[in-house]
Amino acid sequence: MIEKKDVDLEKAVLVGIVTKDQDEEKLKEYLDELEFLTFTAGGYAIKRFTQKMDMPNPKTFIGSGKMEEVKHFVDENDISTAIFDDELSATQERNISKILGCKVLDRTNLILDIFAQRAQTSYARTQVELAQYEYLLPRLRGMWTHLERQRGGIGMRGPGETEIETDRRIVRDKIALLKDRIKTIDKQMAVQRGNRGKLVRVALVGYTNVGKSTLMNVISKSDVFAENKLFATLDTTVRKVVIQNLPFLLSDTVGFIRKLPTQLVESFKSTLDEVREADLLLHVVDISHPNFEEHIASVNKILGEIESSDKPTIMVFNKIDAYEPEPFEEDELDEERTKKHYTLEEWKSTWMSKIGNNALFISAINKSNIDDFKKRVYDEVREIHVTRFPYNSFLYPDYEETQ
Numbered sequence: 183m184i185e186k187k188d189v190d191l192e193k194a195v196l197v198g199i200v201t202k203d204q205d206e207e208k209l210k211e212y213l214d215e216l217e218f219l220t221f222t223a224g225g226y227a228i229k230r231f232t233q234k235m236d237m238p239n240p241k242t243f244i245g246s247g248k249m250e251e252v253k254h255f256v257d258e259n260d261i262s263t264a265i266f267d268d269e270l271s272a273t274q275e276r277n278i279s280k281i282l283g284c285k286v287l288d289r290t291n292l293i294l295d296i297f298a299q300r301a302q303t304s305y306a307r308t309q310v311e312l313a314q315y316e317y318l319l320p321r322l323r324g325m326w327t328h329l330e331r332q333r334g335g336i337g338m339r340g341p342g343e344t345e346i347e348t349d350r351r352i353v354r355d356k357i358a359l360l361k362d363r364i365k366t367i368d369k370q371m372a373v374q375r376g377n378r379g380k381l382v383r384v385a386l387v388g389y390t391n392v393g394k395s396t397l398m399n400v401i402s403k404s405d406v407f408a409e410n411k412l413f414a415t416l417d418t419t420v421r422k423v424v425i426q427n428l429p430f431l432l433s434d435t436v437g438f439i440r441k442l443p444t445q446l447v448e449s450f451k452s453t454l455d456e457v458r459e460a461d462l463l464l465h466v467v468d469i470s471h472p473n474f475e476e477h478i479a480s481v482n483k484i485l486g487e488i489e490s491s492d493k494p495t496i497m498v499f500n501k502i503d504a505y506e507p508e509p510f511e512e513d514e515l516d517e518e519r520t521k522k523h524y525t526l527e528e529w530k531s532t533w534m535s536k537i538g539n540n541a542l543f544i545s546a547i548n549k550s551n552i553d554d555f556k557k558r559v560y561d562e563v564r565e566i567h568v569t570r571f572p573y574n575s576f577l578y579p580d581y582e583e584t585q
């Protein structure tokens with residue numbers, strides 16, 4: 183999937199384990215995603231190491247034999263970073279870096295690093311910095327101290343770089359300070375949101391890289407940064423959109439991912455206010471992704487964590503242009519036909535029967551079905567709008583196909 187085009191990419195190995203909750207196929211999916219995360223952070227995953235175990239080793243996460251194998255590979259191939267798919271404890275991290283003699287990161291660390299790289303505004307930077315300090319606090323002692331931290335690169339951006347010798351008290355003070363700063367910005371933002379009046383608010387939500395920003399650009403004629411890397415968007419963008427002559431506010435925000443570090447959900451709570459305060463959610467899904475149903479479940483879980491599960495929601499299945507069912511050969515007839523063999527039509531009828539009118543199938547890139555999409559959003563927004571502005575609802579006649 184990812185080719186080594188850029189010689190500057192850091193060489194990394196990925197490590198994951200097969201457990202009773204996570205079979206081989208699941209692990210492959212997780213490691214595919216970890217590889218994409220590594221690439222987004224500026225790395226190149228050369229090899230994967232996996233091990234079957236009942237539970238992770240408390241000292242070194244994987245077993246000693248496997249660790250030897252990893253060490254051998256790291257030494258032979260001049261690997262700079264070993265990335266573990268699950269969160270490592272401070273002890274594990276310390277022991278593993280001692281053995282491997284290279285940088286050791288976990289998924290949380292990697293995601294935090296990408297966020298640090300991508301944060302554009304001072305607000306986003308403050309939130310990321312807070313999450314990084316919260317991550318650092320319980321791991322302060324012995325974190326990479328025996329390595330030359332000056333080497334920089336993945337996992338080295340942010341507070342860890344300069345503050346390594348600081349004690350917990352200083353970090354705690356810093357956390358308190360950042361929280362205060364966020365509180366002040368929150369107040370300003372709440373005022374801004376208040377000033378927007380009572381216009382209906384619609385929020386695009388969804389897993390990272392599903393096409394939220396692309397869709398935002400298509401319907402609001404704005405220019406939000408979209409690209410094929412994870413977490414292209416960190417800050418929330420809000421645009422006033424008018425469909426027919428019905429105005430509403432549309433927001434695009436940070437994408438979700440499974441195993442999202444709790445520190446991040448916590449410190450991005452304010453960014454997610456836009457979602458929490460929305461009247462209508464457009465849950466965008468990349469139907470061309472083999473694990474899209476799992477993505478939906480992760481997004482729903484995070485929506486639950488920010489108390490936004492009960493909002494009216496339209497499921498927007500995007501990238502229908504790229505959807506391809508797995509081919510089903512004649513000689514496989516005795517095998518069971520599973521969801522990966524579904525045609526797009528079968529997916530449509532499955533979801534339509536589940537949530538009826540609230541499922542839409544589009545391609546934001548090709549602009550297919552965008553008129554249907556607009557009409558559906560229009561109908562929903564109009565319903566909310568007329569309850570809020572009962573006296574001038576006549577200004578907004580029913581949507582006409584001529585749009």
Ligand SMILES: Nc1nc2c(ncn2[C@@H]2O[C@H](COP(=O)(O)OP(=O)(O)OP(=O)(O)O)[C@@H](O)[C@H]2O)c(=O)[nH]1
Nearest residue numbers: 391392393394395396408409413414415437546547
């Ligand atoms: N094939 C196909 N690709 C699409 C479609 N819509 C978006 N993409 C591509 O998917 C990638 C991600 O798009 P974005 O709009 O950045 O996705 P996002 O959901 O905003 O991602 P984050 O901000 O990272 O959460 C880009 O490379 C887009 O060009 C579509 O309808 N079909």
Ligand SMILES: [Mg+2]
Nearest residue numbers: 394395414415
């Ligand atoms: Mg985006």
